[in-house]
Amino acid sequence: MPLLEVKDLKVRVEEREILHGLTLTVNEGEIHAIMGPNGSGKSTLSHVIAGKPGYEVTDGQILFKGEDLLAMAPNERAAKGVFLAFQYPVEIPGVATMNFLRTALNAQRKARGESEYSTPDFLKKVREVSKSLNIPQDMLKRGVNVGFSGGEKKRNEVLQMALFEPSLCILDEMDSGLDIDALRIAADGVNALHSPKRAMVVITHYQRLLNYIVPDIVHVMSKGRVVKSGGKELALELEASGYAQFEDAA
Amino acid sequence: MNVAVAKTGNGRAVSDLFASAEGRLPGSPSGIAVRREAFETYERLGLPHRRIEEWKYTDLRALVGEVLPLAAAPDAAALKRAAEAVKAHAIAGARKLVLVDGVFAADLSDVKALAAEAGFRTLRETLEKDAGLLKTAATDAVIALNAAMATDGVVLDIADGAQLSAPIQIIHIATVASASAFTRSQVAIGKGARATIIESFVAAGAKAYQVNDAVLLSVGDNSDVAHIRLMDDAPDALNVTSHFVTIGANVKFNFFNMTTGAAVSRLQGFITLAGEGSELSANGVNLLQNTEHGDTTLVVDHAVPNCVSREVFRAVIDDRAHSVFQGRIIVRPDAQKTDGKMMIRALLLSDEAEADNKPELEIFADDVSCGHGATAGALDDSLLFYLKARGLPEKQAQALLIQAFVGEAIEQIADDDLREHVIGIAERWLERRQ
Numbered sequence: 001m002p003l004l005e006v007k008d009l010k011v012r013v014e015e016r017e018i019l020h021g022l023t024l025t026v027n028e029g030e031i032h033a034i035m036g037p038n039g040s041g042k043s044t045l046s047h048v049i050a051g052k053p054g055y056e057v058t059d060g061q062i063l064f065k066g067e068d069l070l071a072m073a074p075n076e077r078a079a080k081g082v083f084l085a086f087q088y089p090v091e092i093p094g095v096a097t098m099n100f101l102r103t104a105l106n107a108q109r110k111a112r113g114e115s116e117y118s119t120p121d122f123l124k125k126v127r128e129v130s131k132s133l134n135i136p137q138d139m140l141k142r143g144v145n146v147g148f149s150g151g152e153k154k155r156n157e158v159l160q161m162a163l164f165e166p167s168l169c170i171l172d173e174m175d176s177g178l179d180i181d182a183l184r185i186a187a188d189g190v191n192a193l194h195s196p197k198r199a200m201v202v203i204t205h206y207q208r209l210l211n212y213i214v215p216d217i218v219h220v221m222s223k224g225r226v227v228k229s230g231g232k233e234l235a236l237e238l239e240a241s242g243y244a245q246f247e248d249a250a
Numbered sequence: 251m252n253v254a255v256a257k258t259g260n261g262r263a264v265s266d267l268f269a270s271a272e273g274r275l276p277g278s279p280s281g282i283a284v285r286r287e288a289f290e291t292y293e294r295l296g297l298p299h300r301r302i303e304e305w306k307y308t309d310l311r312a313l314v315g316e317v318l319p320l321a322a323a324p325d326a327a328a329l330k331r332a333a334e335a336v337k338a339h340a341i342a343g344a345r346k347l348v349l350v351d352g353v354f355a356a357d358l359s360d361v362k363a364l365a366a367e368a369g370f371r372t373l374r375e376t377l378e379k380d381a382g383l384l385k386t387a388a389t390d391a392v393i394a395l396n397a398a399m400a401t402d403g404v405v406l407d408i409a410d411g412a413q414l415s416a417p418i419q420i421i422h423i424a425t426v427a428s429a430s431a432f433t434r435s436q437v438a439i440g441k442g443a444r445a446t447i448i449e450s451f452v453a454a455g456a457k458a459y460q461v462n463d464a465v466l467l468s469v470g471d472n473s474d475v476a477h478i479r480l481m482d483d484a485p486d487a488l489n490v491t492s493h494f495v496t497i498g499a500n501v502k503f504n505f506f507n508m509t510t511g512a513a514v515s516r517l518q519g520f521i522t523l524a525g526e527g528s529e530l531s532a533n534g535v536n537l538l539q540n541t542e543h544g545d546t547t548l549v550v551d552h553a554v555p556n557c558v559s560r561e562v563f564r565a566v567i568d569d570r571a572h573s574v575f576q577g578r579i580i581v582r583p584d585a586q587k588t589d590g591k592m593m594i595r596a597l598l599l600s601d602e603a604e605a606d607n608k609p610e611l612e613i614f615a616d617d618v619s620c621g622h623g624a625t626a627g628a629l630d631d632s633l634l635f636y637l638k639a640r641g642l643p644e645k646q647a648q649a650l651l652i653q654a655f656v657g658e659a660i661e662q663i664a665d666d667d668l669r670e671h672v673i674g675i676a677e678r679w680l681e682r683r684q
Contacts, residue, residue: 050639078641090636094654103650108641160640
């Protein structure tokens with residue numbers, strides 16, 4: 001059974017159709033890249049998979065491990081193993097990062113019928129994970145993303161990914177707002193987390209990110225549809241010739 | 251003509267109350283005279299209503315209608331219930347002074363332990379000699395009513411240089427339904443002293459009761475004082491409390507109010523900075539649900555130069571509840587170099603929730619730095635979605651954001667243990683919502 005199946009998905013935002021019948025299949029352990037020009041619907045797809053309000057699905061379905069994902073609340077999707085790394089992670093003043101991480105992890109475990117972490121066990125786990133990702137401890141002492149640089153925010157997303165151990169990670173424009181060093185650090189973190197059981201969907205505008213995270217399959221999106229899929233060489237082709245040829249194809 | 255009829259109606263109810271209560275009210279003959287005068291003031295004014303500017307948002311005539319008869323002095327059964335409530339609400343390590351249905355309960359209080367560090371008498375004892383404590387310049391009806399009807403209270407005298415080793419907690423407990431308790435307390439803190447005064451208002455099984463409390467607090471020069479009020483009265487109770495605070499020179503005064511109970515409540519504080527070089531931090535949180543009405547009205551009077559005042563207020567309003575915050579900063583002509591700031595924020599959790607925020611500056615000096623801000627809004631959807639996408643159910647995500655919101659006011663409490671205690675109260679309120 002595929003991990004994720006998006007079938008003929010049609011999505012509207014305030015009367016305007018953004019996705020016009022999108023189909024995508026992701027299997028366990030695969031790395032997919034979704035590329036496309038601005039406005040092609042890449043971020044809409046990631047938001048709909050994660051359950052962000054404001055989108056109306058008018059047709060099609062999304063199955064995750066064979067279950068109807070669209071029938072679940074966002075927190076249920078997270079507990080099932082869907083993780084969206086945000087393009088712009090929000091700052092939450094007054095909520096300590098450690099408190100947030102523990103609350104979220106235990107909420108997911110509770111939803112799965114697993115035992116909740118005690119505070120010492122949780123602290124031990126966070127230390128292990130942050131150490132393996134080279135994330136400084138003082139980042140964890142601050143409010144969630146408050147005063148973080150763009151790079152720190154993305155590393156905090158990677159930390160959560162490592163902590164929550166999802167089976168599907170969607171990285172929405174992870175490269176936006178990052179310089180090349182920050183990008184490399186974030187990509188290293190993602191690569192460290194890739195496993196035969198964990199699939200990655202990398203959404204990006206530029207080929208640059210794919211120098212660091214090497215995809216198995218590249219999809220080109222244009223005007224709300226996947227218009228071409230291929231191997232990693234497709235990304236290089238796009239870099240050379242641009243998206244214009246596909247806009248006509250759509 | 252309608253107004254006159256309404257006044258007569260209210261006045262008569264109190265007249266009966268006063269006549270039937272007179273024999274129970276402590277005080278020398280002069281005290282009774284002061285009470286009669288105060289009661290006449292009340293009768294003339296009647297319960298406050300919306301056409302009185304200070305009470306515009308809290309129309310007691312409409313919200314409450316009548317003053318309930320005086321609660322009977324507690325019997326053995328009432329004291330037993332109160333003892334349970336004391337156990338539940340006592341702050342660890344604090345010295346307790348307990349008032350049950352408006353009467354001091356010596357057996358539930360730590361009078362002996364307190365005696366080593368502070369002078370203590372009851373209001374009742376004090377009034378036998380001197381009626382001065384009943385005299386508060388009042389054009390406010392509820393304050394006049396308090397002077398007329400106060401049955402008891404605590405009178406604390408903290409000497410110059412005293413460094414209290416433990417907080418003093420005054421616990422008001424209601425055990426009788428459909429009755430009123432009137433209390434009045436005085437706390438006089440000397441120079442160079444350090445003290446923490448906590449007031450708690452709770453119910454021991456009582457419903458639909460009314461509380462009218464007044465506190466007269468003075469702080470001598472160079473003292474460091476924390477004053478915490480935790481009002482968690484029964485969901486159908488009324489609580490009206492008036493604070494009169496006078497602060498000397500070079501004082502650090504840290505005030506915090508938490509409202510988590512009562513159908514209708516109003517805390518009105520009149521704080522005067524009367525000595526130079528003092529720092530006032532006055533903060534509060536209203537957590538309101540159902541149809542609760544919670545009003546915090548604070549007048550900070552900078553009467554002298556070179557004082558700092560900071561006010562941070564947060565209201566969380568659910569269902570059809572109504573929060574009122576009125577904050578006035580007065581800067582007298584001589585009070586140059588005053589630095590006064592006030593920030594009020596309301597969080598509306600439902601479409602029918604209501605917030606009235608009214609900040610006011612009255613500045614008569616020309617070299618000051620004063621400012622205020624007021625906002626009202628809902629929880630941020632983008633923050634909620636982020637938390638939900640990380641696995642938090644809706645209510646839990648809301649709870650985390652609400653805690654952060656009120657945290658900005660709670661973190662102003664200087665004492666670590668007290669701050670944790672107040673955070674615990676907020677957490678329990680949030681659990682009740684889930």
